Amino acid sequence: MRAVERVDAPLGPKTALLERAVGQRIAAVERRGKFLTLPLVRSPSAVPADVLVLHLGMTGVLGPREPSAHLRVRLRLDGPDPDVLFVQDARRFGRWLVLPDGDPVSLPTLAAMGPEPLGAGFTVAGFAAALARSRAPVKALVLSQRPVAGVGNIYADEALWRARVHPLTPAADVPRAKVRALHGAIRDVLAAAVEAQGTTLYDYRTVNGEVGAYLEQLDAYGHDGDPCPRCGAPIVKLVVAQRGTHVCPRCQRAPRGARAPIRGPARRRAPEAGR
DNA sequence: CGAGTGCCCTGACAGC
DNA sequence: TGCTGTCAGGGCACTC
Incomplete structure (x- = not known):
């Protein structure tokens, strides 16, 4: 010691x-x-x-x-x-x-942190109960760390894309089948990202100074303008909970009443093409 | 109390 | 070349 x-x-x-x-x-x-x-x-x-x-x-x-x-x-x-x-x-x-x-x-x-996503404490039932208590956009709730620990912006987008859940859906309105899918997607995405030693966008390095390789496996995050790997529709970028959010508008159906896409503060025109 | 907004902070980058 | 403005995001403080 x-x-x-x-x-x-x-x-x-x-x-x-x-x-x-x-x-x-x-x-x-x-x-x-x-x-x-x-x-x-x-x-x-x-x-x-x-x-x-x-x-x-x-x-x-x-x-x-x-x-x-x-x-x-x-x-x-x-x-x-x-x-x-x-x-x-x-x-x-x-x-x-x-x-x-x-x-x-x-x-x-x-x-107030929720259970570890790769542990036995993260159950579909518990996750469903946490979502049922909130009408916040499901992505905002997941980012709060309360329903489950450890999910940041990149992995939230990836998991929501995999589960075909729109990030603006009020948490309590996510259908039970999609709660189950999202629960599985969070586990799968995080397990794969850990396996790849994380995602290096800019600065991130492992303790040994190496870059994380999960960047190459991202399907939605950072892919605005690119075709959705599942259906080919262009991935759209919007803002949810002050965070850049990447969505397939065809696979992830927007909730009723949500007007999409929401661009950020409308003070500046978005650039024509992604980088 | 839940939900939404502003803020911190620096580097990368675009535009002029 | 160099300046200015914008953007990135995890979590806290604050407001409504």
């Missing part, structure tokens, strides 16, 4: 409690959704109380090599090499903090 000898990070509200990690031992390395959670103990036989939480955001990289730029956290451990871990985060969307006594009050998303 390695102990934290020193933490260097810029001071601020997001990092104010990091120094609580100093002198404690890392009892485990766990993950909840997109959060890394490291329970800390004050002695090898103690029960974990504080939890060191790392969220890498979109551009965060955690690894043993010192980055050439955008270093945010330096974590010095006792014991053998590697004895220093670095967090690089160009866009500063990451978070790193200690939750005293594991209290997630400052991280509401973590506190």
Whole structure:
């Protein structure tokens, strides 16, 4: 069990409690959704109380090599090499903090997080119940991490496309058969993406510095203007929950009342062709 | 309390 | 060449 000898990070509200990690031992390395959670103990036989939480955001990289730029956290451990871990985060969307006594009050998303998508706790029945409670657009609800953990914008689009569910459908209106399909699609997409070591659009790298290969398997995300791989209709891009959203207008039927496609803020004409 | 919006932050890129 | 504006997105803070 390695102990934290020193933490260097810029001071601020997001990092104010990091120094609580100093002198404690890392009892485990766990993950909840997109959060890394490291329970800390004050002695090898103690029960974990504080939890060191790392969220890498979109551009965060955690690894043993010192980055050439955008270093945010330096974590010095006792014991053998590697004895220093670095967090690089160009866009500063990451978070790193200690939750005293594991209290997630400052991280509401973590506190209310749904089951792990690849675990046994993610059931069709539970997923259906979560959707039935909300009239938010189904994509917005999925992105909230509450019905299921770990689904971000790319994989939400892919799963909805596979299940033939329009992202603007009110969650409670998704038919039972499509809830089942979406549940399966989320599992399939995430399992395949993990297998491919993720999706590198721009910055993302694995812990070994490699790009993620799932980019090549994307069917909908980023394919606006391209033919749908299933039916050939052009994929359309719209905005749902402030996120770029890619839909096949033929396979994914829009809910009644939704006018599609919704372009973003109508202050600027969209470019003629995709890149 | 659920839903929607604004914001953070930097790099890539388009357009002039 | 260099400037300006826009866009990308995970999660929190805030408003309605």
